[in-house]
Amino acid sequence: MLTRDDCRALDAADPLAGKRDLFALPEGVIYLDGNSLGVPPKAALARLKQAAETEWAVGLIRSWNEAGWMDLPLTLGAKLARLVGVDDDEVIAVDTVTINLFKLAGALLNRTPGGIAAEAGEFPTDNHVMEGLARFTGAKMHRVPANTRPADLPEGVRVFIKSGVHYKSAEMADFAGYEREAAARGLSVIWDLSHATGLVDLKLKDWGAKYAVGCGYKFLSGGPGAPAFLYCAREEIGQLEHPIPGWLGHKRPFGFEDAYEPDETIVRWRTSSPSILALSALDGAVSVYDGVDMAQVEAKAGKLGDILLERAQALGLDAACPGPGARRGGHVVLRHEDGYAIVQALIARGIIGDFRDPDLMRFGFNPLYNSHVEVFDAAEALADVIGTRAWDRPEFTAKKAVT
Ligand SMILES: *Cc1c(COP(=O)(O)O)cnc(C)c1O
Numbered sequence: 001m002l003t004r005d006d007c008r009a010l011d012a013a014d015p016l017a018g019k020r021d022l023f024a025l026p027e028g029v030i031y032l033d034g035n036s037l038g039v040p041p042k043a044a045l046a047r048l049k050q051a052a053e054t055e056w057a058v059g060l061i062r063s064w065n066e067a068g069w070m071d072l073p074l075t076l077g078a079k080l081a082r083l084v085g086v087d088d089d090e091v092i093a094v095d096t097v098t099i100n101l102f103k104l105a106g107a108l109l110n111r112t113p114g115g116i117a118a119e120a121g122e123f124p125t126d127n128h129v130m131e132g133l134a135r136f137t138g139a140k141m142h143r144v145p146a147n148t149r150p151a152d153l154p155e156g157v158r159v160f161i162k163s164g165v166h167y168k169s170a171e172m173a174d175f176a177g178y179e180r181e182a183a184a185r186g187l188s189v190i191w192d193l194s195h196a197t198g199l200v201d202l203k204l205k206d207w208g209a210k211y212a213v214g215c216g217y218k219f220l221s222g223g224p225g226a227p228a229f230l231y232c233a234r235e236e237i238g239q240l241e242h243p244i245p246g247w248l249g250h251k252r253p254f255g256f257e258d259a260y261e262p263d264e265t266i267v268r269w270r271t272s273s274p275s276i277l278a279l280s281a282l283d284g285a286v287s288v289y290d291g292v293d294m295a296q297v298e299a300k301a302g303k304l305g306d307i308l309l310e311r312a313q314a315l316g317l318d319a320a321c322p323g324p325g326a327r328r329g330g331h332v333v334l335r336h337e338d339g340y341a342i343v344q345a346l347i348a349r350g351i352i353g354d355f356r357d358p359d360l361m362r363f364g365f366n367p368l369y370n371s372h373v374e375v376f377d378a379a380e381a382l383a384d385v386i387g388t389r390a391w392d393r394p395e396f397t398a399k400k401a402v403t
Contacts, residue, residue: 001310007372010303015296019368022288023221030374032353035167035195035331035364038221040285047284048223051277073227073274076283077266080220080229083289084193084212085203090237092266093216093229093279097194098125099244100213100230103269104190105133105159106243108211114158114187115140119148123167126192130161147171150181150189160189164196164212165329168356170305170321172200172329179208194218197229198286199301199330199366201294210236219330219366222282230269238264246271288368300367301330304375308332308363311379315386320360331364336386344396345385351378 002010011017023039025031031039055067064070078088094100105116116130120143127143134141142154150160160182164173175191182189191212196202198219204212210233216226232240242262247253249270251261262268306324309332313324318335322328336342339361343353353363365375385391 004376007376010372023369028350030351030378032363034366035218041288043287044281044285048281051280069276072279079286086205090234091231092269093227097213097215097228098129102129104211107240108159108188112158115156116159117142117144117153117157118161119146121146126161150178158187163192167195170329170331172327175207195329201298216282222285226282227278244271297367301365304365305332307375308379334361335359341391341396345391351381
């Protein structure tokens with residue numbers, strides 16, 4: 001097990017250590033929830049201020065052109081494309097994860113009718129929206145056991161929704177293997193990259209992935225309810241019909257024509273006016289990735305997780321995620337029947353993680369701002385809270401609504 005001095009040495013040698021100063025971290029807090037809502041990058045706050053006070057308040061309607069508002073979903077999309085390993089013109093920042101899942105799945109089923117599959121225990125919205133789509137289209141919905149491979153999906157499935165990193169277990173998917181099996185079965189995988197983007201060294205194109213959606217407010221730190229993004233491989237764009245066509249997906253939106261003619265580029269996946277203030281914050285946020293090697297980010301996330309997992313093992317806690325040294329996403333999940341109160345007691349000490357029913361304590365690491373020493377200190381605090389039963393107080397055990 002590493003000592004605090006070992007962790008200090010790891011921080012000193014850490015190529016990402018300088019990135020921490022780019023974030024507006026609050027004093028006295030060890031923030032281990034960036035997988036749920038990221039800490040604001042200073043550049044996101046500055047960009048938001050500029051968008052509001054200069055572009056909007058001074059530029060007014062001129063800013064649609066002069067401040068690049070109309071193209072922001074695309075210029076930001078290009079930056080996100082580099083984070084997921086696809087070409088610049090294949091990603092658009094738009095809508096929410098759930099809505100983008102509906103759009104892609106709806107379009108794919110419209111082209112090739114058949115069934116939909118998603119895993120039991122998948123992030124709930126993914127099942128909710130696919131069940132809704134199934135009810136509206138008459139498609140058959142299959143809720144399959146976790147880790148069902150494409151080769152083992154029921155006959156007739158054409159669209160499979162799969163998380164790149166599972167939000168609970170932190171398991172990382174076998175992207176390339178799934179794509180190979182999906183191609184052999186003639187079905188399409190839509191990757192949900194919500195817990196993977198900005199953390200995993202994603203190489204979607206190399207892996208053969210054609211469709212994905214991802215979240216702007218988790219590791220990407222784009223702000224509460226930040227816009228999501230949609231990736232569609234270039235060769236597929238022109239063949240898919242957007243199920244929610246709108247004026248800003250039109251080839252000539254300012255022609256104001258009665259007839260709908262979809263744009264042939266990634267713009268086709270747009271419906272409505274872009275949410276400029278929210279997009280501006282996310283655009284500022286992703287600047288922290290300039291020049292960053294995502295392989296280093298993923299590797300550091302693994303190391304940070306290992307520090308906590310090794311300590312948890314020594315405490316006799318069960319892990320509900322891949323163990324030390326194993327490939328996993330950016331969070332660690334530990335089981336304890338009093339997990340809710342333990343997490344509350346840690347929050348009272350300024351160590352912020354979260355809890356998921358029934359007994360899961362979740363701690364997320366953003367390698368751009370979390371240090372090895374911080375994780376060591378969080379592990380110490382966890383050991384102390386459990387060892388002294390500091391959690392066993394009414395203010396920690398009384399359950400409140402949690403997020
Ligand atoms: C956070 C998350 C979402 C969020 O969906 P929204 O519709 O953007 O709120 C969806 N799927 C997964 C796997 C997530 O982790």
